[in-house]
Amino acid sequence: MIDARLYAYIEGVRADHLELRAMVREIEKLLAAAQAARWATVEVQALLAAVEDLDRHLREHFAEEEAGGYMEEALAIAPRFGPQAQRLVNEHPVMLQQMAQILDMARRCVTQSQVGPELSRLLREFFTTLRAHDAAENRIIQEAFNTDLGLND
Ligand SMILES: [Fe+2]
Ligand SMILES: [Fe+2]
Numbered sequence: 001m002i003d004a005r006l007y008a009y010i011e012g013v014r015a016d017h018l019e020l021r022a023m024v025r026e027i028e029k030l031l032a033a034a035q036a037a038r039w040a041t042v043e044v045q046a047l048l049a050a051v052e053d054l055d056r057h058l059r060e061h062f063a064e065e066e067a068g069g070y071m072e073e074a075l076a077i078a079p080r081f082g083p084q085a086q087r088l089v090n091e092h093p094v095m096l097q098q099m100a101q102i103l104d105m106a107r108r109c110v111t112q113s114q115v116g117p118e119l120s121r122l123l124r125e126f127f128t129t130l131r132a133h134d135a136a137e138n139r140i141i142q143e144a145f146n147t148d149l150g151l152n153d
Helices: 004-036 041-066 072-077 079-111 113-145
Strands: none
Touching: 004 041, 004 113, 041 079, 041 113, 072 079, 072 113, 079 113
């Protein structure tokens, strides 16, 4: 039985993950455009702005997930996911560090087009990590609450 508070929690995670997913897709488009433009300043600046936006969103998202105990609602019902949740929450600071490195590279890329390929590599790697991370969180919630978030393609 899912009460109103739990429902709001599940919907909150779902909405956040959907939003992050849309931001990642947008950055992938801007990245392709910057690459096609051979890392021209205007394109890289647009890419940088989107990456800065993602960084802000991620900080808020992680803080929200960790507030009041990470995955606490799901773990109360399904404590078997405890060790996995611990591994996932440990990924948050690692991902923020990767983001800092990406931001640094994106800022350099505005004036140094030669770092473009490295920026592209870092971003792609990061998106793979982020997608796997959110998918694992979705799976825990779906299994704990026996619900379908409709997020795992
Ligand atoms: Fe997370
Ligand atoms: Fe998440």
